[in-house]
Structures are given as structure tokens and as C-alpha cells.
Amino acid sequence: MSLDPDDPRPPYKQVANALRAAILTKTFEPGEKLPSGTELAAIYGVARMTVQQAIRLLRDEGLVVSRQGSGVFVRERTERPVELRPHLERAFEQGDVSLDFAGFSGETLAGVLQEPLDKVRIGRLTPDSISLRILIPDMEQPMLLPRLADGLADESGIRQRTRRILRRSIQLVTDSVHELADLGLVRNASVEVRAYAATPFFKLYVINHEQVFFGFYPVVRHTARLDGERKELYDVMGRDTVLFHHSLTDDPSSTSSQYVSQARAWFESVWTTISHEVDF
Structure with missing residues (x-):
């Protein structure tokens, strides 16, 4: 061996x-x-x-x-949830970094990317290229969630609030990645964002085509301020999402390898069919 x-x-x-x-x-x-x-x-x-x-x-x-x-x-349960951050940071140790993300607002994406991007900025990590593809819901369209808890009515103010959160997160990621290229710290840096008309009930990370982190969004009831008034909403909550890890193995027929393959295929199918480009 x-x-x-x-x-x-x-x-x-x-x-x-x-x-x-x-x-x-x-x-x-x-x-x-x-x-x-x-x-x-x-x-x-x-x-x-x-x-x-x-x-x-x-x-x-x-x-x-x-x-x-x-x-x-x-471990007794090898499918237990594991921490995303160290895996993502190790991915930045490679020459070419690729990350596909599908989720709701991108807030946690911005959070987990900040540390490896900061380490590239100070020279502790030195990838040659960084490529991000981000798949998000189209907040121009009526969505199943978030909605008013009373009567489950769709309200444009809710979508506008969610759109602001989403825009802030995606712009932070985009600006941080492009800055590395502008400073000459990476040879190539790209961030593509596409939206589709559906409410995501899970978040998905595909790292360097070989690792997948997946978790379901719980639906919660909470209070938010809309047009100066506090209202009860049903919403998906990304911070409470437990992520599970799968990675390619030497056996393409293993459950973990097949999971990675199917996750990549799902992302690619939505990216190339029902989604459209969004400019942030």
C-alpha cells in the first residue's frame, strides 16, 4: 500500500x-x-x-x-455534521479555487469566505485563481417564503427587505474577490450570480468539484420591521442550518462520490436552464 x-x-x-x-x-x-x-x-x-x-x-x-x-x-456516525470553514480554507491552498453555492441570501457564504480571502490578502494563502458561482432566488417574483405569518400573504415589502439583505451579502463577496485580482494577488478572479424563481429550502456548497456541504433551512416564525412596523413572518433561517459533508473517494460508486456527482449535476442543471444572470 x-x-x-x-x-x-x-x-x-x-x-x-x-x-x-x-x-x-x-x-x-x-x-x-x-x-x-x-x-x-x-x-x-x-x-x-x-x-x-x-x-x-x-x-x-x-x-x-x-x-x-x-x-x-x-466516529460512530461518520455522516455527522462537520465544520465548513476548515475545508474551505484548505481548498484555498490549491492553485485553482472553485466554489458553487446555492442558497437563500448568501449571508453565511460571505461569513465563511471572509477568513480565507483575508489570508489571501496578507499572503498566507496563494491560489492562482478563484471562481465563484452563486445561485439565489429571484426576489422580483412572488415567493412561497418569506411571507406574512397572518394569512401567508405575499407582500412586496418583505421581498424588498430580503433583496437588500441578499444584495449586501453578494456585493461583499463580489467586491472582496475582485479586489484580490485588482491587487495582483490572484491571476484570475470571477464571481457569477444567477437567480431563479423558487424558494430555496436548502443550501449547497460544491468546493473544487470534489466536496459537497448540504443542509436544510428550517422554517421559523420571527418578527421583522417592515415600513416602520413590526410584523410576524414565516421565513427560512440559514444560521440554524446544519451542514453535512460528502467528498469524492477513489470509488466512484461509493455513496459519498455519487452524492457529490448528483449535487454537481443538480447545480449545473438549474444554472444552465431556468436561472438568469443577475448584475450586482
Whole structure:
């Protein structure tokens, strides 16, 4: 099981990829203890430090857990929600960064992108290109949500409020990405935004064509100020969305690989058919 000398990835990433595939395909079952660091080093023909780096990567992804004095174990539920931010930041370590996002307002998108973009600005991350595609609802059209809680009536003032929030988030992302190109910190930077006439009930991130984060928006009742008056609304709430992670493995027939493939296909189908370009 020695590593491929022609693989351009660092050895620790190759080891992490092999272990990740074994975990996601249930070669290592949930709750099972992984071989020791010494054993893994011998299996892959690497130093123990390399194995430790690989395990740290898998721990950050939520796939394994270290138990002091006992070893490293596969999490009982490998499909548990994991943190998006470290995965996104690692994507910016690559030469070409690609991110497709589908969601409601883009507020959380702007939040998770700020740190890696700041690190590009100060030179800690050095991608060659950044490409973003953002798919959002068309707030010019009547929407199922948000709506007045009383009678579920559509009101233009609600859509105008949501449009302001959306515009602020997307402009922040667009300006931050384009600034990196204007400063000469990346060779190419592009942000494309398209809208479609539907209320999103989930958010989706596709990172570098190989990782997917997906989560459902809960529908909540809350109070908002419209035209100076406080009103009760039913709305989707992105901050309460739990994201689940899927990534490509060496086995294209694995559940995780198929999920990534289908998520990419869904995004592409909406992007190229029923959506239209929006200028921010």
C-alpha cells in the first residue's frame, strides 16, 4: 500500500485520502479502532509524523476521534455534521479555487469566505485563481417564503427587505474577490450570480468539484420591521442550518462520490436552464 510517487499531493494528503476512502466505504466500520501510527506508517511507507498529519486532517473533517491512551477511532456516525470553514480554507491552498453555492441570501457564504480571502490578502494563502458561482432566488417574483405569518400573504415589502439583505451579502463577496485580482494577488478572479424563481429550502456548497456541504433551512416564525412596523413572518433561517459533508473517494460508486456527482449535476442543471444572470 505504498504511496504513488507520481501523485503531486503531499504524502500526508495521500494517506488521508486512502484512510478517508476506507472509512466512507466502511472498510473501517463506525466505532472501529484504526491501526496504530506505527502500523500505518509501515503500511504506507511513510514517517509517523506524516501519519499524524493525515489523522489530524481526518479529525478536522469529523471522520475520526482520538481517545487518549486508547488510539484513534472511526466516529460512530461518520455522516455527522462537520465544520465548513476548515475545508474551505484548505481548498484555498490549491492553485485553482472553485466554489458553487446555492442558497437563500448568501449571508453565511460571505461569513465563511471572509477568513480565507483575508489570508489571501496578507499572503498566507496563494491560489492562482478563484471562481465563484452563486445561485439565489429571484426576489422580483412572488415567493412561497418569506411571507406574512397572518394569512401567508405575499407582500412586496418583505421581498424588498430580503433583496437588500441578499444584495449586501453578494456585493461583499463580489467586491472582496475582485479586489484580490485588482491587487495582483490572484491571476484570475470571477464571481457569477444567477437567480431563479423558487424558494430555496436548502443550501449547497460544491468546493473544487470534489466536496459537497448540504443542509436544510428550517422554517421559523420571527418578527421583522417592515415600513416602520413590526410584523410576524414565516421565513427560512440559514444560521440554524446544519451542514453535512460528502467528498469524492477513489470509488466512484461509493455513496459519498455519487452524492457529490448528483449535487454537481443538480447545480449545473438549474444554472444552465431556468436561472438568469443577475448584475450586482
